[in-house]
Amino acid sequence: MTIVKESAPHLRRKASVTRMMVDVLIALFPTLVFSFVAYPINTLIFYLTSLAIMIGAEFIYVGLRGILPKDGQKHTFKEWFNHAYKGKYDQNNILAPAITAIIYTLIMPAGAPIYAFIVGAIVGIVFGKLVFGGLGSNIFNPAAVGMLFAKICFGSQYQQVSTWYYTIPDTVSGATPLGVINGGMHASIGDYQLFDLFFGRIPGTLGEVYKITIIIGLVYLLIRRSADYRIVVSYLGTFSILMLIAGLSVMGLGTGINPFMFLLYNLLSGGVLFGAAFMLTDPVTSPINPPSRWIYGMVAAVATVLIRLFAALPEGVGFSILIANMVACVLDHYEWSSSRYTWKKFLTMGLLIVIPALIVFLAIFYGGTYNG
């Protein structure tokens, strides 16, 4: 019997990164099935493409990272392969890009051309993740990076696709109902029933529209503690408060819109719930201490609300996730990062609600118009 030394502590909790990632996959599964049932052909092609690109990119990346030193000797291919992959390529190198690929597919519209989809996937995994150093090192959410890149470059070539599940009415020609909103909200709010919003019978992306399955996935993630409830609560809470204020202001204009319906409509349209459940809560791109996580969720919510109400693009959630990812690095700076709640942090949180609320109120009520 041999006795070896080991530094304290000698016990470890039963938890692993792999388990967390499998949890996310399980949480994504209902949405994945739903999207597959609704758009069978497109979805199958999209999933296979994105999974192949992202897992393949990670595989090549691991190989490149393990390249043999130039010491003048001749190395066989086998030698290089063993050096690069043995012990360095494991289940995490498959699970992590697989999650990114599935999220990326779910936030792409069914009518995106395949070349746009491929370019977006490559940009997302390479420039969103691998250039930073792979798992655990990326600053931005790779799926959001890829989706926005494709959207900005090829957005005008996106088309609407009809299936048995959802047929596009002749009168609407926007990309998503939010596109419709931005065109003129008063008219469109009655166009979609809440029931349709809930079950995704609206134009939109492959997966973001099925609110019912997203909520199931979110609840699963929160129960399994694989997502931090702070981010979800602060994001959805701040979003609701600001949208309620916007709804009240719109009602104050004399439009006769019920502010709570306005809020519910905004919560259930676009990628708010999907972003809150699967993208913002990605631990790698969020800050590490609890107060910063509250602030992080609030920043993302403020960005979403302002972009939705006042900017020309309908894609509020994608941009706000990237903005919040940038803020996360600032929040983690060692000069002020700490896990204690201080009055300065409460002040920041207060200002993050009060100032955007004022902007929303003044712009809608006194500005009279918002986006059209």
Next chain:
Amino acid sequence: MIAKTRHIEDTKKLLGSLPAVRYVDPEYVYLPITNARCAKGDLFIKEGDHVDTCQLIGMRHGPFFEQPIHATCSGTFVGIEKHYHRNGKLVDFVKIKNDFKDTFDKSAKKRTPEEIAKLTKDDFTEIVKNCALVGLGGSSFPTYVKFQTDKKIDTILINAIECEPYITADHRLMLEYPYRVINGIQYAMQAFNCKKAYICIKSKYKDLKEVYSQLLKEVEGIELCCVGNYYPQGWEVEMIKSATGIQLNPGELPSNRGIIDFNVSTIVGLYKAVKYNIPVIKRFISITGDGINYPKNFRVRVGTSIKDLIPLVDGYKNPDKEKVFILGGPMMGASVPSDDCIITKTVTSILVFDKHDEKEEPCVRCGSCVLSCPVHLEPVQIMNAVKAADKERIKKLNPLKCIECGLCAYSCTSKIQVTDYIRKAKIFAKL
């Protein structure tokens, strides 16, 4: 899993119900000439000399204090051998061959209750100093320094929480010698002229609650205080907060707030020192872990070699596997490179684990270490600063506050040895 971790799974419930096996007469007794706090030591005896139990045989010299060495059995001094000390270093040990007569030195004399009633605080300090009483919870801080405080003390806290998983030595001591515990507390109350004392135990220990709620009915001023079941509840600051509601500032001594705290083994040591004028010569230890066959509690003589005890637990389980040998608790205890160690006063337990090789995954910044840290540090940030060798950043992150409880590494989702990085950061921060 993003969660605050405070509960560590263990086997305490089973082990705590096993009565301690008496193994008080080993063939040889080994006493360290130096220890972690005292780097030098002198011996007053020569090879072949006969020693009595509790006889003063030497003196350890530390930077701030001196510590007498007492023989813990009667017999013959046969030589000096090197063995592993609790801190993992090879140290010279005095080897005494036990003659199994246990003749006490003349310095050991029983004090009558009247004599004890007349003792003042200075007398107590003198007795404790001469008996070389130290903190037996593992800190080995000299107890007489605590007695020298000139602050007004109004609360005495007895730390019987034993929050480290797997260990049940203090639990058995509480159950098997309750009168020694209570008398020891009364002596401490007399010394500090203080009217209130609390025995802090985990609220899940129903057996201790039953025993002590009966016994304490007749005793004035001592109460049972049930505190949380989590780790690190036994840390001084956390215990004082749970028991009295007072939050100490970092680095503040409890005596500033009128509180003084002792480990329960120390208080029994105080009882022995005051009543019989003898040092600690026997103590409770637990031998447990998944690497041995039958975990047991023991009452052993201080100085027993662990090699003598291993056959009593029926040896090692799966001897072909690599083992980790730990003196102390699994969260903070030191791992020793061999089982050739000696039980000193401050060894609370022996743990033998099969070596588990945990595969380290990349940090995904889940934040479990930040949520779990009892002193509100950010272990992952400190780890990144150490990797970047950024001294300024390390200092700003304040790693010196760390109590090395090990929760950051325990809770790590990626199985990273975070605590090791914090230890490195402490070295950086002191530069």
